[in-house]
Structures are given as structure tokens and as C-alpha cells.
Amino acid sequence: MGDNADVEYERFADIYSVWTSTAPSARANRSFYVDAYRAADGLICELGVGDGRIAVDAASQGCAIVGVDNSPAMLALCRERAERAGVSSLMTLLEADFRTFQLPSPAGLIALPYHSIGHLRSMDEKRAAVRQIHAQLRSGGTFVFDDFVMTPARLERMRQVQLRSEYTSPSGHEVLLWVTSLVNEQDQSMRVVTWEDELDTDGVLLSRRYRKLSLSWLEPAQSRQLLEDAGFVIDTCYGEFDRTPFDASSASEQIWIAHKAA
Numbered sequence: 001m002g003d004n005a006d007v008e009y010e011r012f013a014d015i016y017s018v019w020t021s022t023a024p025s026a027r028a029n030r031s032f033y034v035d036a037y038r039a040a041d042g043l044i045c046e047l048g049v050g051d052g053r054i055a056v057d058a059a060s061q062g063c064a065i066v067g068v069d070n071s072p073a074m075l076a077l078c079r080e081r082a083e084r085a086g087v088s089s090l091m092t093l094l095e096a097d098f099r100t101f102q103l104p105s106p107a108g109l110i111a112l113p114y115h116s117i118g119h120l121r122s123m124d125e126k127r128a129a130v131r132q133i134h135a136q137l138r139s140g141g142t143f144v145f146d147d148f149v150m151t152p153a154r155l156e157r158m159r160q161v162q163l164r165s166e167y168t169s170p171s172g173h174e175v176l177l178w179v180t181s182l183v184n185e186q187d188q189s190m191r192v193v194t195w196e197d198e199l200d201t202d203g204v205l206l207s208r209r210y211r212k213l214s215l216s217w218l219e220p221a222q223s224r225q226l227l228e229d230a231g232f233v234i235d236t237c238y239g240e241f242d243r244t245p246f247d248a249s250s251a252s253e254q255i256w257i258a259h260k261a262a
């Protein structure tokens with residue numbers, strides 16, 4: 001794994017598309033972000049561009065996107081997706097970290113979709129990223145990000161073992177993809193553990209492969225504080241990707257839109 005051994009997505013990339021295609025929130029967030037990119041004015045940057053699930057869709061609708069990610073494996077998937085869609089000329093991909101990325105010019109919109117801020121585990125790391133995002137925007141530029149709204153019911157679901165998907169491996173074997181999470185409520189963090197069971201035609205286990213991802217979450221008041229501390233002006237917070245205003249008693253997401261003062 002070389003220099004990227006500490007980049008968790010290097011070990012997650014080959015199941016990422018199964019992961020997102022079986023996650024209801026991934027369907028809802030895609031059209032929200034594609035609409036935001038289409039409405040943007042100036043350079044558009046997606047942090048944690050991943051396999052280009054959102055960015056390549058937006059590029060197919062005419063948007064030029066700078067995609068930033070610290071995982072070469074995820075960037076390779078994004079590059080392939082852009083090539084298949086015939087939009088490589090609209091995509092600029094940068095291997096960089098959320099806390100230190102440098103854009104070729106100040107952005108009109110920076111997005112950090114799909115709970116990706118949670119891959120920065122400590123508040124200090126999150127603060128550093130939000131400050132860097134502020135620095136990379138032009139005056140009046142917009143920052144959009146989302147995070148979980150963590151409730152006891154959601155935590156309970158995450159702790160359960162779930163059969164996430166059933167599919168056929170490239171070698172033709174049936175695969176069951178399982179997931180559960182080890183939650184540390186005090187730290188607002190979790191280890192997501194997935195495993196794939198590869199079966200023979202009699203259903204006998206041939207191999208099992210484990211993968212782990214570290215995630216953390218913000219309370220809405222912490223998100224607000226992070227934005228304000230970095231100098232952002234908060235425009236709105238939605239509680240769903242259909243733009244329902246945030247209501248702490250019912251929201252399933254926190255989707256923040258803020259701008260850098262002119």
C-alpha cells in the first residue's frame with residue numbers, strides 16, 4: 001500500500017459503488033449537489049470527489065469541476081468514470097487533503113458532500129479544513145456540506161449487523177456484503193466495519209475480507225460554530241436534501257450553506 005497505507009479509502013475503493021448504490025441517502029444527495037453545481041458561478045470544487053458519482057454527473061450537464069481527494073484509488077475511479085462519460089476535459093483532479101488543498105484560482109463554490117467532513121476525526125482537523133475552505137473561496141463564494149444528524153435510533157441501526165448487498169464477484173462467485181459499526185458516543189466517532197463473504201455454488205464460504213472506515217459526526221451546534229469561527233456567514237441549514245428547513249426534532253441530515261463575506 002506504500003505511502004497511502006493510512007488512506008482508508010485505498011482499501012475501500014473497489015466496493016465503493018456497491019456501497020453507494022445501496023445507500024438511500026446517496027440517491028438523495030446526488031441531485032441536490034448536481035443542482036448546486038449547475039447554479040454555481042465561478043470555479044466549482046468538490047472535496048472528497050470519490051469515484052465522481054456526483055461530479056461526473058454534473059460535468060455531463062456542462063459543469064467544469066475541480067475534484068480533490070487524498071485517495072489515488074478513488075481518483076482513478078473518478079478518472080475512469082469521466083472518460084466513460086466523455087467529460088474528462090471538464091474534470092481537473094487533484095490529489096490533496098481537505099486541510100491543505102490549493103485551487104488554481106479562488107472558487108465560487110466548494111462542496112464537501114456525503115458526510116465526508118466526518119473523515120476528519122478531531123475538531124482541530126475539522127477546524128483546519130473549514131479554515132482552508134474559507135481561504136480557497138473568492139469573496140461571496142459558497143461552501144456547502146452535509147453531515148449526519150445522529151440520534152439514538154440512528155446509532156442503534158448503525159450498531160446492528162446488516163446485510164447490505166448481494167452481488168456476483170468478478171470471478172463469478174456470489175458475494176454477501178455485511179456492515180456494522182463500533183460506536184464511541186463520547187468521542188462522536190465510529191469504526192464502520194464491512195466484510196464480504198465470497199461463497200461457492202453450495203453456499204460454502206470461500207473467503208472473507210474485512211475493511212474498516214473511521215467516521216465521526218458533528219452536532220448541529222458544532223457545525224454552526226465551526227463555520228462562524230472560520231469567518232463564514234451562514235445562509236441556511238436544511239434537514240433533508242429536498243430542502244426542507246432544518247428542524248432538530250425531525251431532520252435526518254444537516255445540510256449547511258454558507259458564504260465568505262464580500
Ligand SMILES: C[S@@+](CC[C@H](N)C(=O)[O-])C[C@H]1O[C@@H](n2cnc3c(N)ncnc32)[C@H](O)[C@@H]1O
Nearest residue numbers: 009048049050069070071074097098114116119
Ligand atoms: C464518503 S466519500 C464521498 C465521495 C463522493 N463525494 C460521493 O458523494 O460519493 C469520501 C471521500 O473523501 C475522501 N477523503 C477522506 N478524507 C480525506 C481527506 N482528509 N482529504 C481528502 N480527501 C479525503 C475519500 O478518499 C473519499 O473518496
